[in-house]
Amino acid sequence: MPHTAWTELEAAARRDADARIQDQFTADPHRLARLTLDAAGLHIDLSKQSWTQTGLDAALALARARDVEGRRAALFNGEAVNLTEDRAVLHPALRAPNGADFRALGEPVSAEVEAVRAEMKAYAEALRSGNETGASGRPFKTVLHIGIGGSDLGPRLIWDALRPLDPAIDLRFVANIDPRDMAEALIGLDPETTLVIVVSKTFTTQETLANAALAKVWLATALPAEGMTKHFIGVTAAPDKAAAFGCGRAFAFRDWVGGRYSLWSAVSLSCVIGLGWDAFQGFLDGAATLDRHFLEAPLERNAPVMLALAEIYNVNGLHRPARTVAPYAHALRRLPAFLQQLEMESNGKRVHCDGSPAGRQTCPVVFGEAGTNGQHAFFQQIHQGPQVVPSEFIIVASTDQRTLESPLWANALAQGQALMLGKTETQARAELIASGASEDEADRLAPHKAFPGNRPSTAILMERLTPQTLGALIALYEHKTFVEGVLWDINSFDQWGVELGKVLAKALLKDAATGTPSEDLDPSTADLLRRLTT
């Protein structure tokens, strides 16, 4: 019974809480082998996590009790796993090789996926070769990508991770409704050589429509009305709305593609234009390889499952409601922002699938920063703060810019080591004495220089950051997020929590237009509104 499995996991975690992680390597000579995994070009090391073998066994028992394998089959079979919207969730269909046969609620979708891929490829190649030009016959030099949330974070991550330093066609991204974002993006751009791609699954998102309207006005300053359609295109699950908005062409995807899972679709058209089709195909292939691993590997060797179990162990077993992600690669600096949406929008839920209270902590707060920058900001707290924040290090062995001498990976390894080993007050005191401090000074400073250690971390290594390893990495996190949702018994694929604020903002805009706060406004909000409108 799942309830018993949870109880067992919590009891095992209570026992593990005081065990020292480094001692586990001597207690269990197989620990490293058991807790390191390879999947789709990624090497994952979970051996610096807090669990003992008993804890791991309890976590695996929970995965079995929650029928992770059955729910995984339901996802890949295109069943309505998004229960509140009665939708299939089929992003794996978007990266499957040609010839696959995915079905969303029984309806075949793979042929349509292949058709859109072919359309994207042809369009991007025409643009890149200069065959498809702007209205005045000049080739496109820039793509202005407008979108927010899932229509922004994924493509931005891909572009930053894989972009050439001096791209033939550059990409600019605009998400924020603050016009400053658009103003900055337009610096130096020429409407005659700019393609605007408006990306919105719903084509109703306030920020995106406002920015698209700004971009249309900007294009119209230099282009004849009849030429606009070549410069203004949409990517959406609502092509009729895109056409009504003035998009000359629309690339479609379906409602079984969640916004935060949409970067495998035409949502990444800008990246296809900037990087070329082969790179994008490599990205899809890397994810498809990880999909196969997720489908085929036994639970205890399954990378997404094991990452999810490590998280649950920390969050629910050891009451650690936050996790930091530190990619040690400048090109992956957007990963923490991407994961915040992927994980917190998916699993930041408080009720079970049947609507009953979840009763336990679900998604942790996910935050992070590229290494080594994060070390000089919030890592003080990770090392010495009173609360334990599990860390995740993404390490790229070699990059185009540097060779294996890069100090980046050494820093990442050092952080994991320091977090696990710590430094006792006695050690700190001895070091102070050895460096010439007086006994009194050593007594005074030692508590400040001691590290508790025994803080867990995970390392994810890749040899190089390529389209394939990037695709695999993102798919790894997607499936980890899904498995966690299964374990917590929550719907990972809706996001009702973002709706209330949108509705209230619309009402406030009405109040702002009349200049009078409506009578039912609370005193604080009414006062703030008055201050902002007078």
Ligand code: F6P
């Ligand atoms: O407000 C949240 C959200 O609905 C996200 O889930 C989504 O990624 C984002 O807004 C953008 O939505 P759209 O692609 O429909 O513009």
